[in-house]
Amino acid sequence: MTNVLAIAHKEIRSYFASPIAYIVIGLFALLFGYFFVAILGWFVDAGMQSAMGMGQGAPNLNQQFIRPLLLNTTVVLLFVLPMITMRTYAEEKRSGTMELLLTSPLTDLQIILGKFLGALTLYAAMLGVTLLYIAVLFVYGNPEWRPIATAYLGLLLMGGCFISVGMLISSFTRNQIVAGMLTFGVFLLLWVIDWIGSFAGPTFEPVVNYLSITQHFDDFAKGVIDTRHVIYYVSFITFGLFLTAKSVDSERWRG
Amino acid sequence: MIEVQHLTKRYGPVTAVDDVTFRVERGEILGFLGPNGAGKTTTMRVITGYMPPTDGRVIVAGFDVFDQAIEAKRRTGYLPETPPLYPDMTVREYLTFVARIKGVAAAERKSRIDRVMKRTWIADMAGRHCGKLSKGYRQRVGLAQAILHNPDVLVLDEPTAGLDPKQIIETRQLIKELAGDHTIILSTHILPEVAQTCQRVVIINKGRVVAVDTPDNLTHRLRGAETMYVLVDGAADATATLQGITGVTRVAVADRHEPAVGYEVESVRGEDVRRDIARAVVSQGWGLLELRPLRMSLEEIFLQVTTEEQVEKPAAAGEVAS
Structure with missing residues (x-):
């Protein structure tokens, strides 16, 4: 465990020593702010209409503002998370520090978990900044905190899936740009994979829908913690990290 | 302390290291000499547990580097060809991180880092x-x-690649000082480096061990004598007969391929004893299966290694520029 933390600490340090952490957090906060304002506009509009007796009752802050806001936020993750994961292995291989890690008394698993934990921490910091916006809602409105908490848990788990895939792709190459582009492409595919669900035929439709990372998020955004979704995310992450371990190990044999 | 047994490493169809066997005793400095691409780095990477061998095994401090990797790695320090540094860490931060992953106890870390920095003359660079x-x-x-x-x-x-002459001398001095407490393998393609720092040398070429000896003996063998390899069949012991030939200075059993026995026959330089050896063996009624000069391969490598030193300077300068 101390080894895992040592690696995680090093990862976090190097995120913040380079501009990556600041760009990622800043960009994410900025886009989140834009979404916040835009969706708030719609929400206020809907509120006005219902006040004038045209809508169907007062709009719900959780269901009609926070939920669409966080669902849209997941799009931003597609762009931002590859920036976090692309360097994890590619950079170590390029600079030769992989030799230090692999000849130190560490297991591959400790290295992988440390890197995952480091990336996840930066991602959590990114999400943490957006809580400031949510705090504003508590000042001026009366949202329920439980659905917000489950939505953030969902975001964290979903991001974990993306990070595990990103790390796997980064372990294939020593070029960060290649890793970043590939990761983005794969994220996009995972994002839209349920589009073909309706034409995939009765056999594949449930399969395709099940694979879609974002489908599983919707329940979290509604405020429901369904163990099916938790199991999906956790097993996705585990599988991603397992493949990363295999990739690192096979590189060892090939030299 | 280090035992390399029949080590073979293949990358796909390419054999980088082929059946390499040697051992290093405690406290010894072993030089690993060979031209570029001879398999030095690959051998070292297997010894340090960076990559597993295709065949054979390596034992470091009593632990198999593959089966007991963590224990072996705990007892191994490795300086790769390019130092594995994180550019955005300061020297002290970097060494602290390394101390953590190498398992140096938290209470000891600071004093250990200070001591090591002093020893390698980098104390004034701690914050850089x-x-x-x-x-x-x-x-x-x-x-x-x-x-x-x-x-x-x-x-x-x-360890001295790309350093200026003053740094090279300092580094060699440091390596010699370290030898008391540590067992050291160092690779180089510069001959004088081996002569100055190492007690024993393994010469490797194209993935195979060509010779293992002390620097002095190697020089002697190369400069003062020629060596033949003679494979004799049917003789219980041909040493005495071979020794009797004029011009032969030393005979040793090199290997055994039962029932044949291979001998290394050293002779005075400039005297071709091949005819005499052949005649002596045949007249005894034995079979002469093989008779070839050994010196050639060794000398070729030595030449390659020694001539490369002159090329080394501009090459090293280019490395710094890149």
């Missing part, structure tokens, strides 16, 4: 970012990293 260090300092930080956890075994891949 690794990415901003000169080549010479990078190499020293790499060395500091390797000895930080006080390992039994030190594996140094071309």
